[in-house]
Amino acid sequence: MRIAVVVPNRDGRRWLPGLVASLRAQTRPPDRVVVVDDGSTDGSAAWLAEQEGIEVVQRVGGRPGFAAAVNDGLRAVAGCDAVALVNTDVTLAPDWLERMAEVLAAAPGAGSVACKMVRMDDPAVIDDAGDALRRDGVCEQRGHGRPDGPRFSAPGEAWGACAGAALYRRVALVGIGGFDEAYGMYLEDVDVALRLRLAGWSCRYAPAEARHAGGGSGAPIGFWVARNTLVLTARWFPGRWAPYVAYRQAAWLVAAARRGALGAHLRGLAAGAAALPRTLLTRRRPGGWPGRAALEAAVPARPWRGPRAGGHPEALE
Numbered sequence: 001m002r003i004a005v006v007v008p009n010r011d012g013r014r015w016l017p018g019l020v021a022s023l024r025a026q027t028r029p030p031d032r033v034v035v036v037d038d039g040s041t042d043g044s045a046a047w048l049a050e051q052e053g054i055e056v057v058q059r060v061g062g063r064p065g066f067a068a069a070v071n072d073g074l075r076a077v078a079g080c081d082a083v084a085l086v087n088t089d090v091t092l093a094p095d096w097l098e099r100m101a102e103v104l105a106a107a108p109g110a111g112s113v114a115c116k117m118v119r120m121d122d123p124a125v126i127d128d129a130g131d132a133l134r135r136d137g138v139c140e141q142r143g144h145g146r147p148d149g150p151r152f153s154a155p156g157e158a159w160g161a162c163a164g165a166a167l168y169r170r171v172a173l174v175g176i177g178g179f180d181e182a183y184g185m186y187l188e189d190v191d192v193a194l195r196l197r198l199a200g201w202s203c204r205y206a207p208a209e210a211r212h213a214g215g216g217s218g219a220p221i222g223f224w225v226a227r228n229t230l231v232l233t234a235r236w237f238p239g240r241w242a243p244y245v246a247y248r249q250a251a252w253l254v255a256a257a258r259r260g261a262l263g264a265h266l267r268g269l270a271a272g273a274a275a276l277p278r279t280l281l282t283r284r285r286p287g288g289w290p291g292r293a294a295l296e297a298a299v300p301a302r303p304w305r306g307p308r309a310g311g312h313p314e315a316l317e
Helices: 016-024 044-049 066-076 096-106 170-175 188-198 221-236 239-258 262-284 292-298
Strands: 003-009 032-037 055-058 082-086 090-092 110-119 126-128 131-133 139-141 156-158 165-169 202-212
Touching: 003 016, 003 066, 003 096, 016 032, 016 044, 016 090, 032 044, 032 066, 044 055, 055 066, 066 082, 066 170, 066 188, 082 096, 082 170, 096 110, 096 165, 096 202, 110 170, 110 188, 131 188, 165 170, 170 188, 188 202, 188 221, 188 292, 221 239, 221 262, 239 262
Parallel strands: 003 032, 003 082, 032 055, 110 202
Antiparallel strands: 082 165, 090 202, 110 126, 110 165, 131 139, 156 202
């Protein structure tokens, strides 16, 4: 199995030395390392040009953002069987790629492998151990903010993978058309996970460790999550789930107001509303929406409020 590592980069110069050092320390070295630079102005390109074994793809024109950079990387590694997507603000344990590759090779029906992401500043705390989409539009990050423990050290199934550090079967990604560039950044990996499931691919979880600093993109997270939650739910969700989504949106508005982030959240909602006509047009095209039964199978009826909901302080994740 030939494996490429693709790193989307925009002004990630401060993080790149740690990531590159961890890639060079892998017990199973990647066959190729491609960094797709999306118009960095912090000296990233010059530093990368001095690094042996690193291929740099400079994006020129087109839609900016993480999703577009990933798609450029996918095209650049056409001869590889699997693609590891890694954010700049991540460092990988030496056996990360070896363990991820073993899991993918042992599961022919898996289109992706999620890993155990922990906090860079406190590796005893989980950042993300596999994603799960709920019918209110929330993407749960399993274990987020919880102490690491035995339940996060066992391999198994996952609903989807966080693209900050994940391994994908390239034929699966290409088969669904790659990442949807309409998202720009944030939740584009949730959309990919959903489309992979709709296409019949599963996701596996490997407890291979990746340390994640978070916020390395410098992007306004609240804005993008508000915008892209609307885009994701309008693109895929059946109408009968609209009350769940409305409930969650109302709760998020209150939460944003309490933490002083209402302005960014409202701007994100406005941007999401502006994108709805194009989103709904895509849905209405022949073959553009798989139907309610397919969505109900792909998005299980997980608890979305109360103590049993993921992320709740009393929940067992």
